[in-house]
Amino acid sequence: MTTQDQPAVSPPADTSLANRYGSKKQPLPRAVKRGIAVAALAAGVGFMAWVSTSSAGSDVTFKDIGFTTIDATAAEVDFQVTREPGTAVKCAVKALDSKFAVVGWKVVDIPPGEADGTADGGRTVSQRVTLRTESLSVSGVVDDCWIPGAGT
Structure with missing residues (x-):
C-alpha cells in the first residue's frame, strides 16, 4: 500500500524570511536622527571655519x-x-x-x-x-x- 505524499504546509513568508535573514530592523528614533543631523551640521560649520582661517593665514x-x-x-x-x-x-x-x-x-x-x-x-x-x-x-x-x- 502506498500512501500519497501530503504536501508540506509551508510557514508564512514573513516567518521564513525572519528565520533566514533576521527580523526587521527598527527605525532610528527621532531624537537619534536629530542628533546625527546636528553633529553633521556642526562638523560642516567647523570645516568651513577651518578652511577660511587656514587660507587667510597665507600672507604671501x-x-x-x-x-x-x-x-x-x-x-x-x-x-x-x-x-x-x-x-x-x-x-x-x-x-x-x-x-x-x-x-x-x-x-x-x-x-x-x-x-x-x-x-x-x-x-x-x-x-x-x-x-x-x-x-x-x-x-x-x-x-x-x-x-x-x-x-x-
Whole structure:
C-alpha cells in the first residue's frame, strides 16, 4: 500500500524570511536622527571655519610673469610677490627642461618693503631672477614663497 505524499504546509513568508535573514530592523528614533543631523551640521560649520582661517593665514602670494632663456647655462624668471609691507620673503625659483626636469634652482631673498602710495600700499613687488642652468631650459617658475621663520 502506498500512501500519497501530503504536501508540506509551508510557514508564512514573513516567518521564513525572519528565520533566514533576521527580523526587521527598527527605525532610528527621532531624537537619534536629530542628533546625527546636528553633529553633521556642526562638523560642516567647523570645516568651513577651518578652511577660511587656514587660507587667510597665507600672507604671501606669488605670480609668474615671464621667462627668458639666455643660453644653455642661464635663464631669467620674472615674477611678482605680494606680502605685507615690512615683511621679508624667500622664494624658490626653478628652471625646467623639455621633460620637466629641474635644470636650475635658486632661493631668492626679497627684503622687506615699506608701505607707499601705490594702489596696493607697497604690498606687491616685481622680481627678475637669473638662474644658472645645467642644460637648456624651456620654462621657469616660482615653486613657492614663504616668510622665513614663520611656522617653524
